[in-house]
Amino acid sequence: MEIYQLKQEGFKIRRIARKLGISRTTVYKYLEKSPQEMAEWVASTQTRKKKLDAYELLIHTWLTEHPDLSSAQVHDWLKERFPTLCVGESTVRSYVKALREKYHIPKTEMKRVYQAIPDPPMGQQAQVDFGQTIQKTSQGKEKKLYFISFVLSHSRYKYVTWLSHPFTTKDMIQAHEEAFQYFGGIPYELAYDQDSLIVVSENEGDLILTSEFQAYREERKLKLFVCRKADPESKGKIENVVGFVKKNFAKSRVFHHIDKWNESCLAWLIRTGNGKVHNTTKKRPVEVFALEKQHLRPVNKKISISNIDNSITRNVRKDNTIIYQSNRYSVPLGTYKKDKEVFIEISNQNELIIREESNGAIIAKHTLSIEKGKLIQDSQHTRDRSKGIAAYIETVSTYFDDKEMASDFLQEIHQRYPRYIRDQLSLILKVSKTVTRERRNQALEECVARKIYSATEFRDVVEFIQRQTDSHQRPPQIEAIKTLHGMDDTLLQIKPKTRELDSYIELLKGATV
Structure with missing residues (x-):
């Protein structure tokens, strides 16, 4: 009716759309319909089927048994029982409100009953x-x-x-x-x-x-x-x-x-x-x-409070942070230990100062945040993992003549073993320090040629090349024959004493054969 009225007053389509906060397409669509058609369409929207009508009996049962049930709980219970149901919270909220009005189920709340208490006596x-x-x-x-x-x-x-x-x-x-x-x-x-x-x-x-x-x-x-x-x-x-x-x-x-x-x-x-x-x-x-x-009781004497500790303690969490005013503030990596406490104080510059001891050296300093649930982290308290790995790879690659090949080889290992790359690089570096530059260069070329990308296999290749090289360089040696009797070899050179043949003939005279 407003669109028709503005149109009759001479407003253009653009002005009508801008004035009513709707699109020009909507203005054209409504102007094409007669007042009778619009009335029928509005009536149909009042009786159209709603998305949650199939669950009306279930929701009505919940509300009857639990009058204090919130629409958010109804939404959660529907999602729990019907995982495939896709419905927004606002839709559930409107539907629950309509059901309460339809079946007269007011939402009950447990309210605390208060009682007026007389003022205590003076000075009490x-x-x-x-x-x-x-x-x-x-x-x-x-x-x-x-x-x-x-x-x-x-x-x-x-x-x-x-x-x-x-x-x-x-x-x-x-x-x-x-x-x-x-x-x-x-x-x-x-x-x-x-x-x-x-x-x-x-x-x-x-x-x-x-x-x-x-x-x-x-x-x-x-x-x-x-x-x-x-x-x-x-x-x-x-x-x-x-x-x-x-x-x-x-x-x-x-x-x-x-x-x-x-x-x-x-x-x-x-x-x-x-x-x-x-x-x-x-x-x-x-x-x-x-x-x-x-x-009131009289104040008899003044109390000295100068010796009272002005620090507040906080437990260090496993992620090396402390909680203060609902925010997390970082401490240096490695600070965490079981039941570890640190001392904090607030400076006049609105800074949070963290110490390991009450009057010890400052281990962290942060600007206080007035927000909630934030992580306030000093960049020096984090480990730059990407930068550390890149520097580590660069260091290990300097042990080879072809640094580009070595870098590509180590990058491939990084892609295959991202979680254990530090262990892989540590092993390669350890092996490289124990052999000559020629041996590790040969091992690198052999690994790249055979597409072997592993620190343990690199070590095995180095050991294999080392054994092969040692066997070719060492001349063959003939071992001396050992006697079975185990006696001294000089005894074999001794010759037995011999006699003349005539002595034996003399002894055999008269013997028959």
Whole structure:
């Protein structure tokens, strides 16, 4: 109807197509049809057969048995049972939505039931949490900032401090000391998330704290309440504070310097964070805090935190990378060992510094990425395999007179044994060093002529040529005949004593024959 109306108003086909965002072919096609034909065509589209109609009963059964089933799960189950079915997620989503409306199957969700909890007594509890934002700098770049916030559960009195690098345990303890000085006392209980700076692991409710925070806890005699994993609602007051800081103070604010940023945040706390009427209590936190301050434990002495290690440890993965802020950062090849840990720290230049020892030499340095799931890799931490093999082949080919033939021979071996080319080249080089240049040249020519492309067969050819050459150069030698009796040959030269014949005739006189 819009096409007909624009045509009657005098618009040309090109202008109609541009105005309605359709092609000129579509405009021509619709203008050729009468209003009656168009009405019949639209009605037919409403009753046309859909691709998933053959699976309607199955999908209806799934939705009836599992009302909370999502369309993405339906799509996966269809692909699992019918591998040849080719259907898009959007098609399944539309079909599932239509079936829910047709059979009145609303999607049910398991919702957590919340109960209002009275505020704890004055001075009883403070809640603590971390947050981070990405701010525009005065140079137009982006800068990631990190903050820790404290709130007294009764009065809603807040304290916030910022850093330009992620918090270490030392930074966190320093922030606690600043917060206690700001509050003028210490609450009897502190509520936290299971943050890695505080908790090492959870053993069926028995929390294992980091050694530094455990020592600080004992020094300050703090009572901790650590929330269960994935349960931020149990400390909803501080969750609201984190959102309030992000949306009211940090949003659209330009970052110049971290010190100036902290000064602005303290002024914001006085003006808005603690000076504005709280939406739930309907009171100004600063006014309620004047009474709550009297119930806090006094800060008796200052604690020295200079001896606390400021480094963060990370395990080295098998691919010689570490995980930090959901990104992978490379370390030099060979760094990985089982249970190998490295120490990391963040510099003021927004760089990730990696050391093998806490105060040891730097083994890697990377610019921090604000993205997620990225591999940040130093080219010096990778092995240039193509360049290494090419250089290796060039080195081995110099042991032959015909370098071009040798290079072609070695390249052919590379194509046949790509995974073992280093072993092949190593064997050829070892054999070449043990024979004369003439022998290895003969072996190369023989291998190329017979199309033999293998390091082990090259070695066999070299040994064969060596044996043949040695047999031709050595003159034949006649070995002396050894006597069977094993006696000294000089004894054979001795002649027995002989007698005259007359003596024998004299003895035989009168004998008959």
